[in-house]
Amino acid sequence: MPKCTINGKEVEVKDGQTIMEAFYKTEEPIAHYCYHPGLSVAGVCRLCICDIEGNPRPQIACNTVVTEGMKVSNKSDKIKDGVKWVLDFHLINHPLDCPVCDQAGECGLQEQYMEFGKYDPEMAEHKVKKHKVVDLGPTVVLDSERCVLCSRCVRFTDEVSKTSELGIFNRGDRSEIGTVEGKKLDNKYSLNTVDICPVGALTSKDFRFRQRVWYLKDSETVCNGCSTGCNVKVYFNKEGFFRVKPVYNEKVNGHWMCDEGRDIYKFLNKDARFTTGIVRQKGEQTEMAPGALAKELHKEIKAKKDQVALVLTGQYTVEEYDAMVSSMVKEFGISKIYHWVNNKESFDSFDGLLLRGDKNPNTKGLLQVLEKHQIKGVWGDLEAGLKNKSIKTLIVAGPENKAVFDNLETHVKLFAQAEHLVWLGSAKVDSLLNLNNVKVSIVPLKTFVEKEGTFINAAGLEQKFKRATTVVHEALTLTETAILMSGKNLTVPMAQIEKPAFLENKRRQDQVMLENRKKNEFVFKRGSL
Amino acid sequence: METKLLTEFYHLDEFRFLDGYKKNGGYVNLEKALKMQPQAIIDEVKASGLRGRGGAGFSTGMKWSFLPKNNEPRYLVCNADEGEPGTFKDRLMMERAPHQLIEGMIMSAFAVGSKKSYIYVRGEYYYPVEVLEQAVQEAYKAGYLGKNILGSGFDHDMDVYRGAGAYICGEETGLISSLEGQKGQPKLKPPFPAVKGYLQKPTIVNNVETLAAVKYIIRDGAAAYKKFGTEKSPGTKLFSLSGNVRKPGNYEVNLGYSLNDLINNEGGGMKPGRKLKAVIPGGSSAPVLTAEEASRATMDYECLAQMGTMLGSGAVIVIDDSQCMVDMLGVLMHFYHHESCGQCTPCREGTGWLNKITHSILEGKGRLQDIDLLVKVADNMKGRTICALSDAAALPVLSFVTKFRDEFEFYVREGRSKVRGSFYAQMHH
């Protein structure tokens, strides 16, 4: 365990770790493009140069192993000038099309330029022209001119996804990232290349031109796309959710996430959701406040205790399962509780990296809650009960992400055999609104980004996450629904109400808006540009 | 005067073949070497003070002793990717005396304990590859290669690998990358090839001339070898003399030989009516010497280093007074721009930038500040990359611009060459 000094701060690192890792540990700033903690060291961007005491030449931090007593600094004028020049080498052939570039606002080149640059360009000659808007595959678009050839994406396809679609072709300043014609960048992790691209060379087709990044806020949460439970950041503003990116978690997903998981934002937005409570009887549809609807259901459930059954999917939090199951069991003594398993065949599959066949974030949590309340519902019982009409009122906590429920439609048909189908769910399921022979009550629920809770992933790891924002204000959580259905009222403890930011800062309301818009380090100084 | 040690029998056509080579003292010393202790050979080479003839001039014995002391398989690679502009000595050695190289390699391989060696020859050398491959076959047949060489119990295999045209593969890690079937991009150091090289195994990469010289160190002993050359630069060296001299060619002389003599005696002096203007003493990457400096220079590592240049691969390029230095820098910059592997940013972008600036000066579009910009860019490319190619591109710029600044300024001001007028426009009409 050698000790070293980084800019005067002493730090102890593991054997064989590099100066770069020591910089990370001390949280001292160091410029770099090609180094990525999840990939091998390339050492080609040459930005991470630093002074090592006793070494006349500056060394790169990413490939120099820390030795005992090493004194490193990157604060000297010599190093700063060196970084400035290396940055200039990066920029001389850069097209500077920040206005149309999606990366603007979170671009490595912009960040370092604000830190080290701010000079007049000295390059008077023509820039090297390369290919623009190259279609690399179904998910990614390449702009070779913006590329700084850090080779992160190439190393990703070689080392992590092991698909090797990308390569750097030609040499010198004619080098270009690309795929061989006839072979596309098409793998289940392809969008990670966009995340690790420090500039705007690789952009996501899905996110392209939808928002400028400085209009977006982000919030950390856990992906509910499958039972791996990758740690992710969701990006949103008042118009809705726009993208999902991975967050490093050594125990779960490392630095990566799959392309499927990046689509989860799509079912969070309003147009994919039930927004009000709906009661549908004999083809007639009335809208109702969700809370009132849930409360109304209390009477019916209480009256028909023995004929009520509950179906749960693995898409809710542990807290919600516990609230729902215990209210069913304790308040009403209902034990007909069943677990709805989607894609049964591939349920246990795993691709070796992140993707799991179980497309629910919290199957483990549900099973644990059911076990705690000693419920052993077998799916066959439900089918039989519906057939012989011993189950008349069926409460279903449906999927949030209906895309992963292949058997959704057949199951809706199955559930329609009951007399009264109570559907709790966030995703808009159109087939429910076409059922005419059964009474349907729909209570809109909140999605995982609108509530806090815990998911237990396939490895048994409990992951708590926080609320990001609220999209459908009227919607309830499953816990709230459980409370209302058991006839109680919702009480909101005062301490939990978040204080609005403007009160604390004594800001006017419109100033808060402005503040939100201009976050993400985007500093636009009037008059100076 | 030439001192023919390595090139003693190069005039004999039969020296190319095994029989002729054996007739002239070939493979005699191999037996002697195989009876020695490997460590003794390393010590002998170390004692001889032999320095790498490829360009860097690093002590060969020292390099060999960096090998980790374990039983991992290790490789010996002969660097015959002779790409440095002005250098053509390795080609001569491979064409005229392939067995001399092979013998030296077997001895070296025995010393470093390598069971497999490669000769990496640049792709353009079709004929030398042919000669080498034939010689390797001959050596296998005669039992100098293969299992249990000359009954010593030492096994060794040798293979010739053809490159495909990349200057950067002359850099040892670039060469290893190329040998591994990748782009010839240099690898990060550390780890050095002697620790982790070809296929992540310890690898020794030596130049053709270095490996061939090993034979003579074994034959005569380190002490005898040290008699050649100077105290710190012992031995003889092949110098590739080219450019504006009457008799260009390869000349083997003692290290420490006067550059003036090399040009005027061996090279036959300048062409009629021409005067010496500048000399690049160690291949295109070496900083240029003015005529005055050249008259004082002796061809050894120390003297040239002292004069701010280097011996490099021993390619002496003579430039006479009819040549335009801006033009020559343009030629070099085009070369380095073309050959930069594109890995490290300062080199990838810097070589392109230098090339653009020099050519805009040549086209008559230069600005006076461009001359300083050349220096600034070159200064900031130096020592900032994985391999030495960016230094190799930067050093000529710095020396050309500082030593012949008047020519550059004249070109920028007048839009034509001080020496050759507006030749450039005619050449690129």
Added chain:
Amino acid sequence: MSVVQKAGAASKWYLPGILTGLGITFKHMIKNIVSKKQMVTLNYPEEKYEYSSRFKGNHILTVKKDGNIRCTACMLCATNCPAECIKITADENPDPKVEKFPISYEIDILRCVFCGYCEDACPVDAIRLGPEWQTPGLSGANFTYDINHLAYRPSLKGGIQSHVDDEERHKEGI
């Protein structure tokens, strides 16, 4: 609001004040009838004032040589707008040299404070504040200016070309 109470009895008699005022009005009326040139007011809307060409009035979106809109939908104007009156929706342009362009560009002119920050922020000279200053309209919808109005309204006669030329820039390698 502060109210100034004038003391004194004379001010209770309004008639002298009224007559003085009428006198001034009459004086100007006669002056204007006699010499129209000296008149300071205009007969709006029959007559209109010509402002300087630098006047920051209604917005204009400039066009390229081929008549397409210059704006690249970088949203810097919207970001810089203190009144938040600019709304842009971007999309992929089939021409890879253009890459990004706005499929909708709306300015809520009633919110606009004509500060000109959008003009300042624009990196490609795509938006300018022009000399037009009238913003009449009969319903709320009339005050949301879209691309058609901003770039191609009849008074612009087919669009104002900006000075920056894409092709020249491309040739120069910028």
Added chain:
Amino acid sequence: MLETAKSTFQLSAEGLAEVKKELARYEIKDSAIIPALYVAQKENKGFITTAVIHHLGQVMDIPVSKINEVFKFYTMFNQVPVGKHHVQVCTNISCALEGGRELTNHICHELGVKLGEVTADGRFSVSRVECLGSCGTAPMMQVNTKYYESLTPESAMNILRGMK
């Protein structure tokens, strides 16, 4: 698209055998990429196309991007069609000092082509290359595999005219 790209090039039986031999020759498969590209280039009229890359990828079981990287990196693999006699004139410093560039211009002019172009009859193509290691006998050119040294514009053209 992939299918058509693959179907346009096929190694001959000898070529395939040679590639297989090279695959077995070295410690790792990747080392055989350069020799295999040489074999394929010879069979594909002196240059390499995407179809060749795909075919080699299939034959050698190496990702095509890796083969393409190697192909595009080295100058001896031609990316565009070349003539039957590919004339490569050195224009690096030693040859430039002795008139290598003038020689290139002369050859181009005499053959009526620009650099990198193929003559109308497909016999010649001219390119300027970096140092070929024949500096002592400058200026020089390489036609296919053979070096021609100590040239003058006239002698160079005589050599080229003598080629069938």
